[in-house]
Amino acid sequence: MIARYRKRYGPTWTEHFPGWPPTVVTSDREAIRTVFTGDPLRRRHASEPLAPLIGHHSLLMLEPADHLARRRLELAPFHGKRVQAYADRIRELVSAEVGAWPADTVMAVHPRAQALTLAVILELVLGVRDEDLQNRLASTFESIMTPRLNNLSMFLPRWIATETRWNVLTAHAWSRVHRLDRLIHEQIAATRADPHLQSRDDVLALLLLARDDEGKALTDAELRDELVTLLGAGHETTATAIGWSADLLAHNPGVAARLRQTLARGERDYLKATVKEVLRIRTVAPISAQRRVLEPFQIDGYAIGPDVAVAIDADGLHHNPALYPEPDAFRPERFLDNPPDGYAYLPFGGGAHRCLGAALAMLELELAIEAIATRWVLEPVGPPARPVRRGPTWSPDNRGRVRIERVRELAEPAAAPALA
Numbered sequence: 097m098i099a100r101y102r103k104r105y106g107p108t109w110t111e112h113f114p115g116w117p118p119t120v121v122t123s124d125r126e127a128i129r130t131v132f133t134g135d136p137l138r139r140r141h142a143s144e145p146l147a148p149l150i151g152h153h154s155l156l157m158l159e160p161a162d163h164l165a166r167r168r169l170e171l172a173p174f175h176g177k178r179v180q181a182y183a184d185r186i187r188e189l190v191s192a193e194v195g196a197w198p199a200d201t202v203m204a205v206h207p208r209a210q211a212l213t214l215a216v217i218l219e220l221v222l223g224v225r226d227e228d229l230q231n232r233l234a235s236t237f238e239s240i241m242t243p244r245l246n247n248l249s250m251f252l253p254r255w256i257a258t259e260t261r262w263n264v265l266t267a268h269a270w271s272r273v274h275r276l277d278r279l280i281h282e283q284i285a286a287t288r289a290d291p292h293l294q295s296r297d298d299v300l301a302l303l304l305l306a307r308d309d310e311g312k313a314l315t316d317a318e319l320r321d322e323l324v325t326l327l328g329a330g331h332e333t334t335a336t337a338i339g340w341s342a343d344l345l346a347h348n349p350g351v352a353a354r355l356r357q358t359l360a361r362g363e364r365d366y367l368k369a370t371v372k373e374v375l376r377i378r379t380v381a382p383i384s385a386q387r388r389v390l391e392p393f394q395i396d397g398y399a400i401g402p403d404v405a406v407a408i409d410a411d412g413l414h415h416n417p418a419l420y421p422e423p424d425a426f427r428p429e430r431f432l433d434n435p436p437d438g439y440a441y442l443p444f445g446g447g448a449h450r451c452l453g454a455a456l457a458m459l460e461l462e463l464a465i466e467a468i469a470t471r472w473v474l475e476p477v478g479p480p481a482r483p484v485r486r487g488p489t490w491s492p493d494n495r496g497r498v499r500i501e502r503v504r505e506l507a508e509p510a511a512a513p514a515l516a
């Protein structure tokens with residue numbers, strides 16, 4: 097629908113969905129720059145539809161001044177350099193998953209990637225090392241994040257999504273959310289009581305120790321909402337990008353071959369460019385930001401007010417041939433030769449609410465694509481996947497189904513005899 101409207105109306109149009117404010121959708125680079133710059137206190141999120149799951153204390157839900165203070169508090173654990181400390185452990189988790197794939201079979205990469213990214217979040221972000229709690233959290237979270245509930249939660253009128261005693265329609269979904277809450281509070285309490293808390297490096301431990309300018313720590317209710325936000329924002333998104341990577345590599349063997357060659361020479365620039373190109377050509381969150389601008393705001397000569405939401409059409413931006421020649425070609429080289437500026441590349445949104453986990457996501461993707469490309473030759477089993485909506489993300493309709501065969505010249509000595 098977005099692509100059709102873009103073709104019909106150009107880079108900017110207004111959508112009227114029942115139960116939503118009028119929404120101006122734009123891929124106009126100049127309008128986007130204006131949305132993301134200026135006084136951060138004059139730009140408000142438009143994340144209300146997410147409130148039933150992530151709660152009102154989540155970073156995504158805070159009003160501008162509170163949001164700025166909270167970002168300051170939470171930035172440290174997600175900083176690029178800090179995140180590099182997780183690289184070894186993520187590499188181990190990736191190797192265990194990707195190394196266990198069955199050779200010479202057709203398999204769907206997206207579900208395997210979901211298990212992997214959930215394990216990363218549970219261990220490195222929530223600090224859950226107990227296998228039983230990991231399994232209970234994983235199954236409860238998965239029971240909430242189904243494609244159907246994800247889609248419904250975006251378009252249901254607010255009064256249906258609200259929890260009340262008489263609202264039987266959503267009672268079952270709410271009971272799952274309460275189960276998730278109990279498990280998260282169990283983990284918060286255990287982490288608080290951990291005598292080794294000071295030496296732990298998972299995000300929850302760092303958040304428990306963090307203090308704002310007035311020396312105040314996050315409350316349990318705030319921590320609950322942040323942890324659910326991190327689970328929701330960080331797991332499915334990254335898994336989806338890995339699923340798309342499999343489909344793209346299978347259909348572009350030249351890219352896969354160059355990846356293997358450059359990695360064998362110890363060069364990582366082409367790998368990093370491939371990660372960026374995956375996130376461009378298959379923008380995981382095609383509407384990558386929504387804001388209410390609390391001051392008169394101009395787009396294309398039209399003045400809009402705070403009662404209107406502005407939605408950033410990152411998919412449209414990423415397929416603009418003026419910014420990306422031959423936009424439908426999967427060509428990581430474009431990020432080596434002539435990288436785009438920040439307002440032309442927005443897989444992680446931008447401005448004050450830009451994705452907090454971007455550095456962690458890029459690291460996970462880098463290590464996952466490296467592990468896949470150096471171990472497996474992927475072959476397509478049908479036409480390139482088409483995007484289907486899973487809540488706010490677009491995922492491959494074939495679930496990243498590819499045929500996998502071992503790469504002949506494996507870098508790992510232990511695996512070499514099996515290839516002879």
Ligand code: HEM
Pocket residue numbers: 155156157167217221325326327329330331333334337380381383384385386443444445446447448449450451452453454456457
């Ligand atoms: C490929 C993977 C990912 C993609 C495509 C992605 C994309 C996004 C987008 C589009 C936003 C909204 C930005 C805006 O409104 O301007 C966002 C926000 C956010 N993301 Fe990510 N994300 C990814 C991975 C992660 C990870 C791994 C984490 C953490 C574990 C994470 C945590 C967050 C948080 C906390 C926010 C809210 C930031 C705020 O409101 O200030 N994301 N992400």
